[in-house]
Amino acid sequence: MNIAIVGTGFVADYYMTTLGNYPGLRLAGVFDRSAARLDQFAAFHKLRKYDSLAAVMADPLVKIVVNLTTPESHFEVSRATLEAGKHVYCEKPLAMDLSDAARIVDLAEAKNLTVATAPANALSEAHGLAAAALAEGRIGTPRLVYAEMEDGPVFRDKWPSWRSRSGAPWPGLHEFEIGCTLEHSGYALSWLVSLFGAVDSLTAYSAVTFPNKGPGTENITMAPDFSVGCLNFRSGLVARLTSGLAAPKDRSLTILGDKGSITVRDLWDNRSAVFVEETAAPRRLSTRVVNRLEAKLGRFIPWKPTPGRRIAYPAATRETLPNFPSQIDFCRGIAAQAIAIEAGEQPFFSGRRALHITELALALNNAHVLPQPYKVSSGF
Template sequence: MSGGPVGVAVVGAGVISGQYLRHLGAFPDVRVLGVADLEPARAAEVAEEHGVPVSGTVETVLAIPEVEIVVNLTIPAAHASVALRALRAGKHVYGEKPLALDLGEAAQVLAEADRLGLRVGNAPDTFLGAGIQSTIHAVRSGLIGVPVAVTAATQGLGPESWHPSPEFLYQRGAGPLFDLGPYYLTTLVALLGPAARVAAGARRARPERVVGSGPKAGTVFPVEVPTHVNALIDFPGTAMAATTFSFDSPVNRRMIEVIGTEGALSLPDPNTFEGPLLARGPRDFDWRELPLAGTTAGRGIGVLDLARSLRAGTPHRASGALALHVLELMTTIEESAERGEFRPVASTCPIPEPLPPDWNPHESTLT
């Protein structure tokens, strides 16, 4: 597969697959060739809706010779096993968050990819959107001097009021830290580099919650994970970050603020691809909005960057190493909260190179 568009197959035809398929179908540098699901009828329905030629089981799409990348949109418990199947079939893998449920599984996926000479990419790719990429360019330009402190928070009352089946979001591998944390922590690592240690505390406000909508409204279900987590994260040589991840707050917040020696930035919600990005200098009385440069195309640009990088022989940005570091960061926060002490983060990862400001997903770069 030396040139031309990169063949892609999607495994997992759930709700999020619609966003991926809509965006990937609009990128000329990839071709979506197959959709697989545990329920072949659902795979067929989704494939027909998005004009994908092949649907069926995982085996069906892995057997398509032109498929080079498998986009793994299965549930978190299946991420590692599906990734390993795809790798052993000779395919590169791009998965939804998290990379795996635990560090052992995640390390196995990366080791197998390395053994086979294949690549692993992983969500979130929101940090490749115009909002966060413009932030990275602003910090690297020296706009706010040297970053010294970060405040980040994602807070709300939890998804059970609107989600018809929220139980899995309160089980192992989820909760506010593992469900929403990847967007914030990936952004911070892309901006500041890998973390070295954390200190954290966590609480579970209630042992049970109640489904608030849909056919299961009124159903009581158990809460297995902390629902409010505070963590202090040390990024060596640069800022300390004070972070909050909560399903217990009546105040909705989605924010990251970076304070530097010469000013401050207020970032857009890192679970989006857009703005606004605000700046404030030491003599400013209010925030001013900065212009954005980059793409707002949405979920799937990480797959596209992987595809283009394969053809160019360059590193891709939403990498397996980045996803592994973020996963270890979350598990170390969890461990620190349980032990009540600073805990080291052993892994590291390359800081992703920013996208060029004129990077355009809708103009082909491949021949």
């Protein structure tokens, strides 16, 4: 299936790194409103350039437009794509406003097209292991989830010097303006929604906790750099999701059930370590040793081994992934969308599910100006 990429910034190189995993996807060409950035990206990857967004839309061979523009441009580019009769794969969020996101989904349905959104990490092999453990009933009925999306104190790092493979600068100032919740909560929300269904309501809090993020940030309007929300799922499960960029890195997920727990160490790792602790099973030796040492010393030991036993993966597949910290198969979502289109089906993370995840991310990010608790209006 022929695809085109619109937006050749920092994240586009992640997609190019994993595109080779899917020989069924053919990249027809790329476009960016910055001519200099477009030339640099196309030359590095040896790609065809479109000279305008209209040229992308007019190409009859392109079936999916991959929208990797800045979040403020997602709505307009996706709308233009659908109006041109093409399917959309959009980076998160689907739009910066819930009503705009709903308009995109409504337009796609009216035109019998698909609009799918990133991230693709909930299509990972780690997700498959965790989902299988749940389906097998290894921890009984899941009751409570702790999800962390802490990216570390990025603003204290040397981010102005960060560059992608093809030379794109990491858009630090723009990331601070958009906020860590809109940028990162989707990595957890996609897992939560796919495993446990739709959310009925949430109670959240968000704030700008570090208004001074160093030289060059004095004159920008900061989005919340911290948010925490408690999500009430229609199934009865409760989840707490925290997003931030000041606390130490932590992208883990812990699912607590009647009979045990499942821990995923890193939601950004396609083959993250996944542990299952069954309450009826003997505890690991390392856990028993640390517990006894605490009792003997009479004080808390901050480091402990992950509860449970690590689940083994099948034989490793031959796929290319970006280097740490984003070891996600970014193109897996596009490939899943292409397969669904060929089968005449809706991709899992498309349409109403995409809208639902977008609403949740927006509600978490904007919690400081929304009445609480927040009643979720979308569903699937």
